[in-house]
Amino acid sequence: MPPKGHGRGKLPVPLPRDMILKDTEGKVWRLGSQIGQGGFGLIYLETVVFLMHFVILSLFISQQEYLENGPLFSELKFYQRAAKQEHIRKWMNLKKIRCLGIPVFWGSGLAEYKGKSYRFMVMERLxxxxxxxxxxxxxxxxxxxxxxxxxxxxxxxxxxxxxxxxxxxxxxxxxxxxxxxxxxxxxxxxxxxxxxxxxxxxxxxxxxxxxxxxxxxxxxxxxxxxxxxxxxxxxxxxxxxxxxxxxxxxxxxxxxxxxxxxxxxxxxxxxxxxxxxxxxxxxxxxxxxxxx
CATH class of the missing domain: 1.10.510.10 (Transferase(Phosphotransferase) domain 1)
Structure with missing residues (x-):
């Protein structure tokens, strides 16, 4: 269910570099350096982990906010419904276009750090x-x-x-x-x-x-x-x-x-x-x- 209004506007305490995150589908991600922030959350580089072998290029970013905040929750719902790679490719084939300006959604989940719950979302790096x-x-x-x-x-x-x-x-x-x-x-x-x-x-x-x-x-x-x-x-x-x-x-x-x-x-x-x-x-x- 959507988060309640309290806690809006609080930037989260940064998560440590190299922290391992696991999304809802079981994919494992290694947190990279922080590269920015929005009004309510932080933005990091990510590398995906396959059998604990790290991808060299950071072609993903993740956004994090406290669980009780709301903006990322709203954004996440769109990405989950419409921004998966298979949906985008199907549309591109249907319309015969080479590019569609929707960032690809790769995963999301929850994490705990210093007694606080975080929501995170991983998407294509732009x-x-x-x-x-x-x-x-x-x-x-x-x-x-x-x-x-x-x-x-x-x-x-x-x-x-x-x-x-x-x-x-x-x-x-x-x-x-x-x-x-x-x-x-x-x-x-x-x-x-x-x-x-x-x-x-x-x-x-x-x-x-x-x-x-x-x-x-x-x-x-x-x-x-x-x-x-x-x-x-x-x-x-x-x-x-x-x-x-x-x-x-x-x-x-x-x-x-x-x-x-x-x-x-x-x-x-x-x-x-x-x-x-x-x-x-x-x-x-x-x-x-x-x-x-």
Missing amino acids: GEDLQRIFEDCGSRFKKETVLQLGARMLDTLEYIHENEYVHGDIKAANLLLGYTNPHEVYLADYGLSYRYCPNGNHKQYQENPRKGHNGTIEFTSVDAHKGVAPSRRGDLEILGYCMLQWLCGKLPWEQNLKDPVAVQTAKTKLMDELPDSVMEWGSSGSSCSKCA
């Missing part, structure tokens, strides 16, 4: 995030790059949506290049993912002002501003805002990010006046025209 590359490129991508990224993300979102989930937090910081192939791009961080259609039963549209403005403020959907649960159309809207920023260098509401209502109003206006609103933004003050 490379540099797109946000860093975007900033290194002067916060602007060429039109061809934006279109290629959009097409890759549409393939990825189609798979996610077909598996009854939505992502809810698409942005350059959550797009990572492949570790072994930097020409591939993956959508990561499913902490805000939402199962919109469990067992074929579509959840009803319902506005809830108390849950308004959820997600990353500059990209989140108009529905999310109203407190509506994440949706497929919301994912597409968020992707559209990302592509607009990548192409133009900025978004019309970036100067108002501390005022969620002002951001919501600006997004609503942009969406209501498509496509003229985007064309006008591209020709006044932004650098879209230089990228086209």
Whole structure:
């Protein structure tokens, strides 16, 4: 069952390097060095152990959090249902595509250390995030790059949506290049993912002002501003805002990010006046025209 709310926000005490972890399917993993952390958990390199012989290359990472925390639990449910290697390969064969931007899930389990219970998840190791590359490129991508990224993300979102989930937090910081192939791009961080259609039963549209403005403020959907649960159309809207920023260098509401209502109003206006609103933004003050 899901963890309770207490304990949220507490980063766990780091687990020691070379600690052996055993997942729920009996695979054994050797913990490597810590390479990062999220809002609630730590990220480590991992090597898988077969008969106590260690793989030389660290092509896996693991995320850990205290058992009572919640974000990794939510992310784990998506990976267990939709990110196993056989499911991804089956979809790629069906769609005749060479890459699908879903990190492969390899295992999960529980561990004990110094009297505390930890949850861990092992997944495919990925490379540099797109946000860093975007900033290194002067916060602007060429039109061809934006279109290629959009097409890759549409393939990825189609798979996610077909598996009854939505992502809810698409942005350059959550797009990572492949570790072994930097020409591939993956959508990561499913902490805000939402199962919109469990067992074929579509959840009803319902506005809830108390849950308004959820997600990353500059990209989140108009529905999310109203407190509506994440949706497929919301994912597409968020992707559209990302592509607009990548192409133009900025978004019309970036100067108002501390005022969620002002951001919501600006997004609503942009969406209501498509496509003229985007064309006008591209020709006044932004650098879209230089990228086209």
